[in-house]
Amino acid sequence: MAWEERVYLDYAATTPVAERVIKVMLPFFESAFGNPSSVHFEGQQAEAALEEARERVARALGAQPREIFFTSGGTESDNLALRGIALAEHQRRGAYRILITPVEHHAVSTTARQLQDVFGFIVDYIPVDSYGRVDPDDLHDLIDSSTALVSIIHANNEIGTLNPIAEIAAICEEKGVPLHTDAVQSVAHLRLDLATLGVSALSIGAHKFYGPKGVGALYVRQGTPILPVQTGGAQERGLRAGTENVPLIVGMAEALEMNLETLDQETQRLRALRDRLIEGVLDAIPRARLTGHPLERLPNHASFAFEHVEANTLLMYLDHAGFACSSGSACKTGNPEPSEVLQAIGFTPQWAMGGLRVTMGRGTTQAHVERFLSILPAVVEKCRVASRVR
């Protein structure tokens, strides 16, 4: 395999850590290694770095520092929001319903299901349209006083669709029910102003915007009822026990700021690449469809379904041709199932096995996109032949 010619088109899965991010983290592994809870000088230095990072993250998101809680990543943030708010709202006012969409990330849907199976909550599903979008009017009718929490993904990881989260937040606000949103994908591409967005809680993870893996944050608007899920010491204002991961937290703050510095040019550039890629794929490949919304989608995100193509096979051939891509139903254990998300937006299983996600980032060039477009039609055709054999 010609590794030197690899083209990485899976930025929604993860991104490389930016050099300047690595640089700011290094001292906190070695010289400034203190525990922020310690009384001594080393501890004070670490605590100062931690709180400065909190301020920077808050500023970047339009939030207050006291509304930012550091976690181990997007998944933990989702877990903390769902379990923490659902349990608090149950304790406070006996609410027992959780409203989510059928296209949530597993970090949300699996957590909701556990709250149902083990803790006695009832999970209700808000319908989505054929793009995976929630209609705020539907929400209006589904919320009542028994609703503990609404959780709706901001930008779908698999199909890129953006939800009208501000409108949704207004309805939840009016009904007095907390709204959580998983913004793990969107925060890398949209300017968020949490002071006006109106959500009660929002999850982010650093490795989607050129920060390190293993660190994220949960925004919790002041006054939102929430219980800790991980108990122990009083770190993170008692909401998330455990010694803070100072180097990674500092890295996340740096990455978030860095990403915002050039966000507008980058969005424009990526959107052009994305549209070229979508147009090229749909033009050249028969029985191909764009999945997700054509306009209201992440600027770096193109996703497709191909009839009679098994995603695992497709990804293998692409990998072999030098392209790292992804798929909603891709499964490394050779146990392919049709994508739940594609089925939820109306694709039949013979289409839903063939999800392809191409996500671009800072390293992506026009030449990459053209090269990808030049090989994809033959690869898809090869998969269709293979699926006839198997």
Next chain:
Amino acid sequence: MEPERTRKVVVAMSGGVDSSVAAALLAKEGYDVTGMMLRLWSEAGKEDLNRCCTPDAMMLARRVAAKLGIPFYVIDVKEKFREWVVEAFIQGYLAGMTPNPCLVCNRQIRWGLLLQQALSLGAEWLATGHYARIARDEQGRFLLLRALDAAKDQSYVLSVLGQQDLRHTLLPIGNYTKPQVRELARKFGLPVAERSESQDLCFLAGEDYRDFLVRHAPEAMRPGQIVNRRGEVLGEHQGLAFYTIGQRKGLGVASSRPLYVVDKDFRQNLLIVGPLEELGKTTLHAAPVNWVLGEPPAERFRAEVKIRYTATPLSATVIVETPQQVRVEFDQPVRDITPGQRAVFYQGDVVVGGGTIVSASNG
């Protein structure tokens, strides 16, 4: 033509020491290596117990691939495995045979679907961790040979292969002994577990095949009479599929001397038992037959014949009745000749061919 070492080979990896070392040897020689693992069929809920593709085995294979710096993919063949291998296994038992599904898997799945997958990826060879060797004769034909390590020899299960398969096959560890392979794994620093070498069928997940049959082919539970050669009724059996030729235990028949299953009369649903001396047969019939070179060496030839994977090779004369059908006459009576198993013919180290045992007789 490109130098051989930059050409592509797909290695069938299982996470075990043999296939891992096979991959490592090829990578070290400079081949362009890709690892593949087959996802085979398991009963619902038993996926973690399928010896060939547990999550642990998959993780190990992945770690080996990463260590060697080669790409690794899992190929889903569950449906075809169920349809071709498991279904044939069940149907074989229902027809009174004792099938060997590993041979079907090698023929149809490994040197069928997987080889196709490898070729379509641009590879020239499929490599496996089998203990056997491939050589070429003066005319350039491919010969299948026993492994150097006689104790580990697996050429029996490869006797289903022909020239078109061997042309695209590499068996990198056939020239090593098992202790050498273990040593190589240590030398290469491969994270492979020292797994026990079970001969159990992967999809049985450690279970007795009889329990599997009860669930998947309840019609196999057709009780009938246990009789001796004189036709005397000695007891009742649970269904012919639950007994194996040569079996002594579990017959539930009282007798002054040990009795063995010597035959099955499928038409009359009779399990026939007798003393040890009735177990010996001098002749077997096998069909269909695969000839590794595409044709038999002669109309009639001397060979050493194995009647199951673990059997000792025995001297015999093979008489080719039609290209697809042979009669094997052993020099001495042989016990436990079992319809459904495979008879494999050797001349020295060379695998001449093999065929499915249809019946056994005396003369």
